[in-house]
Amino acid sequence: MVDTTQAAATAGGPTQHTQNQGALVPARTATGGSQALSLASMSPRDAFGFAQALSESSLLPRQYQKNPGSVLWALEFGRGLGLDVITTIQSVHIIQGKATMSADLMASLCRRAGHRMRVSGDETHAKVVIFRADDPEFPFEVTWSMDRARQAQLTGKDTWKQYPAAMLRARAISECVRMACPEVLHGAIYTPEERGAAIDEDGLPVDGSVSVTQVPASCPAAPQRPAPEPADNEADYSHPGGETRAAPLNTPANAGQAVQAVLDGLVGKAQGQWDDEPALANLLAQADERGVADMEVDGPNGQQPFRQILNDRITALAGQQQGAA
Structure with missing residues (x-):
């Protein structure tokens, strides 16, 4: 007892x-x-x-x-x-x-952490702005419109037809929280709807069914080519135990050339800063800003979105710090 x-x-x-x-x-x-x-x-x-x-x-x-x-x-x-x-x-x-959480809970955790969030919109668009407590002058801003929802092939779903304002608001909140303060999510970085669950007006799953939506590529695919060789100082990363292993990230070979260059740079930085939690959080914000955070790369557990790999690592580092304390 x-x-x-x-x-x-x-x-x-x-x-x-x-x-x-x-x-x-x-x-x-x-x-x-x-x-x-x-x-x-x-x-x-x-x-x-x-x-x-x-x-x-x-x-x-x-x-x-x-x-x-x-x-x-x-x-x-x-x-x-x-x-x-x-x-x-x-x-x-x-x-x-995978653990998911409602957009309302994401908003609550964001505000509980001391960050300011502003939400506005209607049935045609939703806008969310977050000001971090440790950087109150810089706004993280996300807007979801019905045009963007149509491009992502979301508007054919019943909940999007019946409750467009609620769906746009939920998408804008979750994306902005992931961009501005992913540490409050503890790895549960998506809503049930973003993971393919059928949901109601409040964003709660209504049954066990899951649908997978094929989203058009955000950039033209380039011919297959080998992944670039990492620089000498990016080939390995060190762990607190002192051991050295091969770097866990590689950019995909079939990304558009312009996007490939952005990913190459961010992945290279992540390899060199693998044990630096604030630096990885900053890289995640840069990836969001440049539109490559949700592109898949070769990570420690196979192909995963760059966002998920960084968030998983940030969560792991935070856990190590709490354990040490």
């Missing part, structure tokens, strides 16, 4: 948390408001029992029903974000084996 007796100093005074014979104990939410259940107050056995009980509820999203392992994983992910149980279950979804 875990000793969970704690005292938390809040504006309303100290709050006592106790556990008695495996009882589930309320824990104060991250906002300091009303109390809610948290894995932090449970033993591993209690946590799995709680997840098992939740998985029997018909009120849960379908991917969690009768699946206590997925419920427990999601709750632990939410705990790392400082979320209560209900918020996690309603806003974090596993699509094709």
Whole structure:
């Protein structure tokens, strides 16, 4: 049994948390408001029992029903974000084996981190602007229009026909948060809809179906050619343990020549700055600005979007720093 007796100093005074014979104990939410259940107050056995009980509820999203392992994983992910149980279950979804979160949750995490976000738009366009707390003079700006949605072959979906304003807003929020402050997402950098899930007006998955949309290439393809040889100082990258391995990134051979040159430069910089979290975050912002962040490159786990590789590495480095602390 875990000793969970704690005292938390809040504006309303100290709050006592106790556990008695495996009882589930309320824990104060991250906002300091009303109390809610948290894995932090449970033993591993209690946590799995709680997840098992939740998985029997018909009120849960379908991917969690009768699946206590997925419920427990999601709750632990939410705990790392400082979320209560209900918020996690309603806003974090596993699509094709990957964690996703709603655009509203992305916006909340962005603002909770101290960044300013402005959202505007209508049924024809949505505009999101984010000012980082550590760089308040520079605006990160993303606009999604119906023309852009048509180019991405999204407008044929039922939700886009019925709720264009909500869909444009969600796309603009998720893209802008990924560009301005990806660290708040902890690796869950896409919404369920961006991963191909059928969703409702609120961006929540309505069933287990997933569709894959073929998006036209953003640039003409060039003839196949070998990937460029990295410079001598970019061929390897070092790890905290001192070992040296082959660089994990290569740009695709079939990208347009102009885009290839941009990718070559950014990939080369990423290879040389693989253990520098702020530098990788800056590279991600540059890749977004130049329109190559979502192009696939050869990464440590095969072909992946450049954005995903950088975000995964940033998340890993952040975890190492937290562990060291």
